[in-house]
Amino acid sequence: MATYMPMQLSISTKPHGAVTTPGLGLTPPVTPTIEDRANSSTIPSPLSGTCSDSEAVSSPPQFLDELEYQRDENGRLVTFGDGAWSVVYKAFASPRAINPTRPFTPPSSPNPAGRLVAVKSPGRGDARPVLYAEALALTRASSTPGSENYIVPFLGFINASSSIVMSAIPLSLSSYIEDKARIMRQNFTTRTMYDPVIGMPQWHDLAKQLIKSLDWLHNQAQIVHADIKPQNILLRPRISLDDDKESTEFPYEPLFADFSSSHSISTTGTQIPSSACLSATTIPFTAPELLSVLKNPDAVPEPSSDVFSLAVTLLGAATGDILIYPPGLHPMQRQMLGQQGHLIISNARQSGNNGTRVPKNGLVEKLLQPAVSKNPAERVTARAWFDLANAL
Ligand SMILES: Nc1ncnc2c1ncn2[C@@H]1O[C@H](COP(=O)(O)OP(=O)(O)O)[C@@H](O)[C@H]1O
Ligand SMILES: [Mg+2]
Structure with a gap:
């Protein structure tokens, strides 16, 4: 199973301005809790001072x-x-x-x-x-x-x-990518070595679907997800798909899950309380400007940081490597690579066994490069990115 080195964004681990949850202390015995998940792939930590309590x-x-x-x-x-x-x-x-006339269990x-x-x-x-x-x-x-x-x-x-x-949506994008990567390793052929492990037309279709979803999330729901990665995207089988094995469609509808780090960008309607500003972060999916939070304690996930995270997710769907960075890196090296997130595509091309799947000037690079710009203000918006995905 994939494991990440945890990375903490702040020294404090106490929720900042946490809301009171109804029913605290009334946990029925059927609902277990686990006290310590020390091996969790991601460490939750507060982006302190970023949210109002009101x-x-x-x-x-x-x-x-x-x-x-x-x-x-x-x-x-x-x-x-x-x-x-x-x-x-x-x-x-x-x-x-x-x-009921009598208690029934x-x-x-x-x-x-x-x-x-x-x-x-x-x-x-x-x-x-x-x-x-x-x-x-x-x-x-x-x-x-x-x-x-x-x-x-x-x-x-x-x-x-x-x-x-x-x-219940029992399949995650991370499991799907890992399965496809394993199958491609077992059946390696030079014919497909320049294509994403999930297939080129399928990758393009998945990218269009996910970018459209992100555009909806930002512009309709007005929410920043703040933890987009393959583990937090679930796959629902498509019902309209014909039985054609050579279909160029991605065979699932990807759905965003895990809104535990999300926050509202709307000024009206139901607001998400301040505890939502607690953030789980997983290098390398986290945008570089958020990894340098020690230099800028006011940094909050913005739509542009979701764009970055989705681009890295799609990079993983191309290379088949959902860890993105080579295994065994020292946490400091990880942090350094994360802060140079704009180089993530060329790094993927140069390191690892699947660099061939992101050829220079190929579709994957053309679609992902504008989404990983170093300066978040220069990064493509979800709306413009969707237009680009359809034009390529
Ligand atoms: N609706 C669902 N159906 C099936 N599996 C799910 C569902 N929601 C989450 N999971 C599985 O549980 C894992 C953890 O859920 P998630 O919402 O990401 O929790 P966390 O906030 O602790 O990361 C997911 O990566 C996925 O594998
Ligand atoms: Mg999760």
Whole structure:
């Protein structure tokens, strides 16, 4: 499994101006928490002093259905994955009986009825306000027209356990890229060595879809995601796809997930509270201006930093290397490379086994170069980037 060296943006690890989460201390026994996730790929840390505490907040819709958590043969809860803040459990949801004449607890059965859902629960003690803020972000994003095409379906929040319930989308872009990279290594041919590991037309199609989603997120939902990377993009199979094996379409719809670092860029409507300004960061997906935060403590993720992160995500989908940097680097080297993020494409070409997949002046470089400019003000916007993706 891929691991990253954690990198801390600030010396303080206390949430800055964290909101009070309803239901704290009322965790039902069914919702486990993990105290210490020391090996997490990303370290959550506050971008201190960046957010006001006075933003208006409304509450997320409550999830009221009955949940039956899935367990493996050893009785352990089954998970879809985990991250810096959370563990995502597999469960079946079914409507509660209204006014039951007697208390009814459905028995645990090997073939439970109900719909498959993903339950994102706090994975560490300080994650509750973060998940609450994420639920608010999802509430805002889900109420924006078109959301069903761009973000993971949000089904509601459970106050008592600070859990977010979503439709289950069991495949992440990171797993997909790693699978494709492995298959390409096993079946290496010079015919495809200059193409992205996921295939050239498929890569172009994926890029167009993701850039369109980013344009929607910034300009319709008015949210900066602030943690775009292959692990936070889920893939829903396309239903309209014909059975043609040679199809040039990317076979999935990519959906943005994990809004735990996101924040609002809107001046109206539901605001995402200040705890959302806690940020999880993963070098090398983090824009260079945010990595030099020690020099500029006011740096906050902007739409332009999302553009950078999506470009690096697409670079990983071309090379097949979702770690982006060679393994075994010292944290200082990682930090230095991260701060030179504008060189990320030429670095990928020169290092690693898959540099051939990003040929000079090829489609991948032409589409990604304007999105990794050193100066964020010179970086392409999602809107202009989408036009470029369609023109190439
Ligand atoms: N709706 C979902 N369906 C299936 N798996 C999911 C879903 N949401 C998240 N996951 C899995 O759980 C992992 C962690 O979830 P994420 O929201 O990224 O949490 P964190 O904020 O802790 O990083 C994801 O990388 C993904 O593999
Ligand atoms: Mg995540």
